[in-house]
Amino acid sequence: MYSDVSANEDVSGEKAYFLELLASADLAERWQAWDEVLGLIYAGILTKEEVKAQKRYLLELLQAGAPSGKTKESEKKEDEKRAGKKKATYPYVIRSYAWGKALLFARAAILNREDLIGEKSHFLQLLLSDQLDAVLAASNVWDELRDLEREGIITPEDLAPVRSRFLELMESRDPQARRGAWEKVLELVDTGVISQEDVVKRKSYLIEMLSAGDFYVKRSAWRAMSELQDEGMVAREDVFVNKQG
Numbered sequence: 001m002y003s004d005v006s007a008n009e010d011v012s013g014e015k016a017y018f019l020e021l022l023a024s025a026d027l028a029e030r031w032q033a034w035d036e037v038l039g040l041i042y043a044g045i046l047t048k049e050e051v052k053a054q055k056r057y058l059l060e061l062l063q064a065g066a067p068s069g070k071t072k073e074s075e076k077k078e079d080e081k082r083a084g085k086k087k088a089t090y091p092y093v094i095r096s097y098a099w100g101k102a103l104l105f106a107r108a109a110i111l112n113r114e115d116l117i118g119e120k121s122h123f124l125q126l127l128l129s130d131q132l133d134a135v136l137a138a139s140n141v142w143d144e145l146r147d148l149e150r151e152g153i154i155t156p157e158d159l160a161p162v163r164s165r166f167l168e169l170m171e172s173r174d175p176q177a178r179r180g181a182w183e184k185v186l187e188l189v190d191t192g193v194i195s196q197e198d199v200v201k202r203k204s205y206l207i208e209m210l211s212a213g214d215f216y217v218k219r220s221a222w223r224a225m226s227e228l229q230d231e232g233m234v235a236r237e238d239v240f241v242n243k244q245g
Contacts, residue, residue, distance in 0.1 A: 015046065022054040027064055027094045034058055035101070038108055051110055058105065061098035062119045065091030092129055099123050100140045103147055116153045123148070124158055128165050142166075142184045146191045163193050170202050175209065179217045182206050182224045186231065199233045206234070 018040070021033035034057075040046045102123075105111040126141060145162065148154040166188060169181035182205075188194045206228070209221035228234045 015050075018046070019050060019054060022051070023057045027061065027091060030057060031061055031094050031097055034061065034098070037110075038104065041108065048109065055110060055115075058098070058110065059115065059119060061094060062102065063122045064095040064098065066095075066122055066125065092126060095122065095126050096141045099126065099144050102144065103151065113151075113153070116148070120148070120153055120158070124154075124162065127162050142187065145193070146187055149191055149193075159193055163198075166194060167198060167202070170198075171205050175212060175214060175217045178205060178209065179220045182209070183220055185224065186227060189231075196231075196233055199228065203228075203234050 018033060021029060022037065024030040024033065037046065037051055041048055041051060102111065102116060106113065106116060123141070123144075127145065145154060149159070166181060166184075169177055170185070172178040172181065185194070185199055189196060189199065206221055206224060209217055210225065212218045212221065225234060229236060
C-alpha cells in the first residue's frame with residue numbers, strides 16, 4: 001500500500017515537473033518538452049486538458065525571435081546567454097522547429113485553426129528571414145508551408161513574397177543554403193509557390209553545384225539534377241556538358 005502511494009507521488013511529481021518545462025524560460029528546453037508532449041498524451045501520462053492549459057507557451061514558440069516584443073525580456077536574455085555567438089539566429093531555429101509540428105498540434109486539438117491563422121505572420125516572417133539561410137533552406141518549414149497552404153491557413157496572397165525569397169535561396173552564394181533550396185524545388189513547384197519556368201531560368205545555379213568541392217553539396221546537386229531531368233526541367237545535354245567539363 002505504502003509503495004503504491006509512494007509510486008503515485010513520484011509520478012505526480014514528475015508530471016508536475018514536465019508541465020513546468022512546457023513553460024520554461026529556456027526556449028530550447030521548452031521546445032524539447034513540447035516535442036515530447038503528444039507521445040505522453042497518447043501514452044496516458046498527461047491529459048489533453050493539462051497540456052492545453054499551457055497552450056500560450058507553445059504559441060510563444062511559434063513567435064520566437066519576433067521583433068514585436070511578445071517574448072518576455074527574461075526569456076530573451078536567457079536565449080542570448082545560451083546561444084552565445086548565434087544569439088541572433090537561435091530563436092528563429094526554435095520557431096522553425098515549432099512550426100514544423102504546428103499542424104500536428106492542431107490535429108491533436110492542442111491548437112486550433114484560429115490559432116494558426118492568428119500566428120501565421122510569424123511563420124511567413126520566418127520564411128522571409130535572412131538570418132539563417134542554410135537552416136531555413138533545408139528545414140521542414142518548407143514542407144509545412146505546403147501543408148498549411150493545403151489546409152487554407154496560407155493563402156495565395158501570402159505566397160508572393162515567399163516565392164521571391166525562395167528564388168533568392170536558389171541563387172544563394174551560401175552553398176548550403178543553395179543546396180537546401182534545390183532539394184525542395186520539386187515540392188514547391190507542386191504546390192505552386194514557384195513555377196517550372198522559375199526552375200529552368202535558374203538551372204545554371206544547380207549546374208554550378210555539380211562540380212562543387214563539398215561532397216554533400218555535389219551529391220545533392222546530382223540527385224536534384226536527375227529528378228529535374230525526369231520532370232523535363234533540365235535536359236540530358238545539361239548533365240553531359242558538365243561531365244565533359
